[in-house]
Amino acid sequence: MFTKIRLILFMAVTAFLLAACAQPQVVEKEVVVTKEVEKEVTVVVAPERIDITMWVFGSEGSAKADTGELWSDFYSRVINEYEKQHPGVNINFFLRGVEAGGTTTFVDAAVAAGTPPDIYYDGTFRIQKYAQAGLLELLDGAITEKDKAAYDPGILSVTTGPDGIWALPIGTGYVAYVINKTMFEEAGLGDLLPQEPDRNWTTDEFLKACRAINDPPNRYCTMFFAKTPSFDTSFNNWFGGFPGCDLYDKEKQEYVANSPECVEAMTFLHSLQEEGLTVPGPSGFVDDDQDGYWKRQEIAMTGGGFWYNGVTTRGLEDGSIKGPMEYLLVNYPHKPGAPPTPMGTWDPHAWSVFKQDNPKKLAVILDFINYLQQPEIGVQIAAGWNEVSVRNDALNPWADDPDWAWVVPVVQKYGAKNYYYSSGVPCNYNEVRLAWAEARQAFWEPDADIQQILDDFVGQANGIIAECD
Amino acid sequence: MTAKLTGLGREIWRNRVGYLFIAPGYLAFIAFMFLPLAVAIGLSFYKASFAIDQRQFVGLLQYERLFTNVKFQKALFNTIKYVLVVVPATVGLSLVISLLIHPRGIKAQSFYRGAFYLPAVAGGVILSVVWLWIFNPTFGLLNYLLGLVGIEPVLWLASTRYSFWAVSMVVLTFTLGQPIILFLAALANLNQDLLDASVVDGANNWQRTWYVTLPLLRPVILFVLATQTIGVFQVWETIYMLTEGGPSSSSTSLVFLIYQTAFIASKYGKASAIGVVLLILVAIVTLLQLRLWDRSEV
CATH class of the missing domain: 1.10.3720.10 (MetI-like)
Known part of the structure; x- marks a missing residue:
């Protein structure tokens, strides 16, 4: 008897658990209104409920870099407004991310499980692999011709494939060299810094300033990091000062970082370490470590550019930087006789949409994307990432900031470049970036054979892209 | 053989309460250890990315490349x-x-x-x-x-x-x-x-x-x-x-x-x-x- 009871209980619990795991079904409600006077029956179907899942890269509690507002609060406002205007549309928003050296395991796992979000916002390099796997909708229908004309064509081309736009870029950041101006001025070395209006300098001028301010172990001139692929743009941008040095050749469809120009660039950088001008051991650091050295004012200048707008401002506000500390953004140095370095950019952040079965839902999603990319919303999203909007009709909130006033004409004059994106993004990008991080780690070894390291990297990277389908 | 199986079945039936009690543990083992292991072994013969339904059978190629x-x-x-x-x-x-x-x-x-x-x-x-x-x-x-x-x-x-x-x-x-x-x-x-x-x-x-x-x-x-x-x-x-x-x-x-x-x-x-x-x-x-x-x- 007891056995039977136990069996029944077990089955009941199992049934309950299985029921709990089952997909909830959305029931379409039918409202029947009877007009007794006319003796007719009218069936009014309530507007179809559309549930949209929207994921934005980030973790719980992460805030906008410009205003400090929580991303969750910001998006709640934006989404509520849209939902109010579109009854029946229900947008479920989540911050989902966790960077894992170039990918996000949340999204990968969801894709592998067949339950990706409908909408995903992230850096283009993380979105691109989903596009290459044919998992994304084209977003040409999300923007009008007028919208399209407002986009920076260079940036839009990054996310446009042969069939159309696979992700809609919103903002991008500039990777200038950032200098602790106060430190130089207090040391009476302010005149060694690049001058207005272009803030360009040669590697010789850079070396002079570097040697003058260097006072290890209390204060190093600069810092590098190579432990992971994260923010490798800040290293890659050094290539711009050595014309002819590039990572990837779009025409030849191969990696070319072992050119004599790249060897020259890397040899110069290596000499900084040999001279004791950098914090020792870049291979053991990630970009977050550099934030710490910057905040503690143990480095005088470094790559990373506009990211340090937010780091410095917030640091001074929350007391993690003991002020006063004024920073100056300047261009990366270029070798004497070469033209000034093009302004580096990090990969644009963009909206993407995973494949949809329901055309009605897709139409709503595209409409929502159109709403999100409008300049007044887009510019707030971009600013939250320390970026500028990629639409030329957007009024950037820091248009009055002298650093932005400097960077825009410089970009117009000398161009902007991202060493992955400007050359076209080949497949297996994350794996190539891992190989590049390894090459950079080897490069910082005291007895590094730079040519050999770059040859090995090129061989490996070309092998990786050869495995593409 | 059949007699043996029948015997085994009878044995299980006789001890069904015991088996019922150990079932959750075994089910968890099968779901979280054995099945993933079997899937991983199977997956090693495929070229597969996060888009798992697009996987392509490659036999022992992954192993050849590894070495x-x-x-x-x-x-x-x-x-x-x-x-x-x-x-x-x-x-x-x-x-x-x-x-x-x-x-x-x-x-x-x-x-x-x-x-x-x-x-x-x-x-x-x-x-x-x-x-x-x-x-x-x-x-x-x-x-x-x-x-x-x-x-x-x-x-x-x-x-x-x-x-x-x-x-x-x-x-x-x-x-x-x-x-x-x-x-x-x-x-x-x-x-x-x-x-x-x-x-x-x-x-x-x-x-x-x-x-x-x-x-x-x-x-x-x-x-x-x-x-x-x-x-x-x-x-x-x-x-x-x-x-x-x-x-x-x-x-x-x-x-x-x-x-x-x-x-x-x-x-x-x-x-x-x-x-x-x-x-x-x-x-x-x-x-x-x-x-x-x-x-x-x-």
């Missing part, structure tokens, strides 16, 4: 090196520490047991964060201490020469606790008559330890050796936190390579093939150890 892949070779070599360095060090050190703690009073024993087990409770991630600071090249405690005796700062995590040893050292700190507990328990249960007899026979402390205590501890030593070997084969979080396998793969391991291959490069087929190689490796080593164990019990 010509320099990074895999480095990871395999390092993994074996971790086992050869960390396991004997853990077993040896924990044994010595246990032998030193055992003669102390109960209070002292409890204190030391707690102190040595604490890192195991804290976990690899927390410990690694602490060690990140200790290893820092400019303000780390270790380089500061070395500086006091006139030794130049060392790039513990940023040099191909030291990163492996730095990771091994950290792994050692939190693998010591469990064996110490086991050895202390075993020491407390040793046959006192044999130890007393050795004293009567005139054995000194060293002789008693070497000729009586250690042989009696042999089954426990082999058990610790087997579990530690399996654990060190799977070392991952310390590498992730401290070095990310670098510089230049000098501290990477097979499990870390699986993580990178699957979750960064999104090559699930290749990652599964590495997993299968690791499985075979662990199985061989464990079988060898089990044989030794069997002999020790004879």
